[in-house]
Amino acid sequence: MTRQWRIGLVGVGRGSGYGALFADDPRSEIVAVCDISSEAVARFGEGLKLPESKWFTSYDEFVSADMDIVFVGTPMPAHAEQTIKAVEAGKHVLSEVTMASTVADCARIVEAVRKSGRTYMLAENCLYWPFIQEWKRWAAAGRFGAFVHAEAEYLHPIPGLIYDRETNTPKWRFDRAPLHYCTHSLGPLLEVMDDRIVRAMGLGNSHHVLPEAPVGGIDMQVGLFETEKGATVKLLRTSVLPRKPAIHYYALHGSRGYVETDRGGPAGTGRLYVEGEMDAAEEIDCTLIDRSLPESAHAGGHGTAEYALVHDFLDCIEAGKRPDLDEVRGFELSVPGLIAHESAMNGGVWMDVPEAP
Numbered sequence: 273m274t275r276q277w278r279i280g281l282v283g284v285g286r287g288s289g290y291g292a293l294f295a296d297d298p299r300s301e302i303v304a305v306c307d308i309s310s311e312a313v314a315r316f317g318e319g320l321k322l323p324e325s326k327w328f329t330s331y332d333e334f335v336s337a338d339m340d341i342v343f344v345g346t347p348m349p350a351h352a353e354q355t356i357k358a359v360e361a362g363k364h365v366l367s368e369v370t371m372a373s374t375v376a377d378c379a380r381i382v383e384a385v386r387k388s389g390r391t392y393m394l395a396e397n398c399l400y401w402p403f404i405q406e407w408k409r410w411a412a413a414g415r416f417g418a419f420v421h422a423e424a425e426y427l428h429p430i431p432g433l434i435y436d437r438e439t440n441t442p443k444w445r446f447d448r449a450p451l452h453y454c455t456h457s458l459g460p461l462l463e464v465m466d467d468r469i470v471r472a473m474g475l476g477n478s479h480h481v482l483p484e485a486p487v488g489g490i491d492m493q494v495g496l497f498e499t500e501k502g503a504t505v506k507l508l509r510t511s512v513l514p515r516k517p518a519i520h521y522y523a524l525h526g527s528r529g530y531v532e533t534d535r536g537g538p539a540g541t542g543r544l545y546v547e548g549e550m551d552a553a554e555e556i557d558c559t560l561i562d563r564s565l566p567e568s569a570h571a572g573g574h575g576t577a578e579y580a581l582v583h584d585f586l587d588c589i590e591a592g593k594r595p596d597l598d599e600v601r602g603f604e605l606s607v608p609g610l611i612a613h614e615s616a617m618n619g620g621v622w623m624d625v626p627e628a629p
Contacts, residue, residue: 280304283345284312292571306334347444352377359388369455371606385599393595394602400577403558416526424457425508425521434488450493450509454609469608471498474616481512495612603628
């Protein structure tokens with residue numbers, strides 16, 4: 273039997289989904305949990321049958337415990353400090369998106385991971401949707417030719433998770449601009465395009481729906497980007513405007529054809545057209561579920577994406593291989609949204625997107 277990797281989960285909310293997947297994998301076992309809520313830690317720890325000595329509300333005590341891997345499932349503002357402390361303590365890290373809240377903190381993570389020699393992976397689950405992986409194979413085979421333009425929309429109203437009007441209480445997303453939450457949109461596009469963003473600009477600073485939240489309550493933001501290979505990208509993001517159902521929308525336009533999802537929700541159908549292969553666009557399946565995987569693959573949510581992500585991460589750890597979503601790619605997927613929001617706050621000027629240090 274292969275070695276069991278010892279997993280510590282910080283952030284019980286998101287950690288519960290990933291915890292189910294780690295617990296189901298014979299290569300790993302959950303040995304510690306951490307959260308600022310003692311009630312949440314107790315509930316989760318009891319469910320995992322962990323002794324109370326493995327329940328933590330102090331992150332510093334948690335990260336000093338005997339484990340191999342830390343899953344960081346806490347709010348974005350905590351990612352930098354927790355990731356850096358984990359790799360400095362000799363742990364590998366699988367971190368929720370986005371990498372961090374500032375460009376400087378993203379750079380600090382890259383430098384800390386390199387210095388530590390530990391493995392870091394950004395848990396960008398949307399890249400693991402079956403239809404995105406299929407589009408990537410089509411692109412690699414040259415079906416679309418050279419990519420010229422791509423678009424994404426992530427319209428997901430969650431005003432109650434930004435500001436609680438009943439108690440007049442700001443939540444952690446109070447300070448997260450719409451464009452900061454960009455990796456679910458830019459990640460799949462850049463994965464299929466095999467590209468990175470070099471310039472960004474943003475627009476949007478109105479507050480009709482949630483004026484109590486100056487940053488997190490921005491109605492809608494649009495980001496425009498230019499890639500290293502010369503393609504353009506447009507991203508539309510809201511966390512407050514009415515939209516039912518909430519959607520992820522993706523479209524890629526190449527010199528030989530295009531592919532896109534529909535706007536009916538996060539899963540469904542799409543369209544494909546390739547010049548010389550078909551006379552008109554054809555309907556395609558854009559499923560979130562890999563039907564070849566076991567029923568337990570649904571435990572993490574988002575279709576079977578998180579199951580595939582966890583397996584890829586453990587495969588890389590076992591093989592001593594750098595994940596595709598390593599600290600450099602994590603920087604490349606996270607920083608453009610931070611820069612685009614900064615642009616929006618400065619009148620929509622074009623700004624350079626730095627490379628990872």
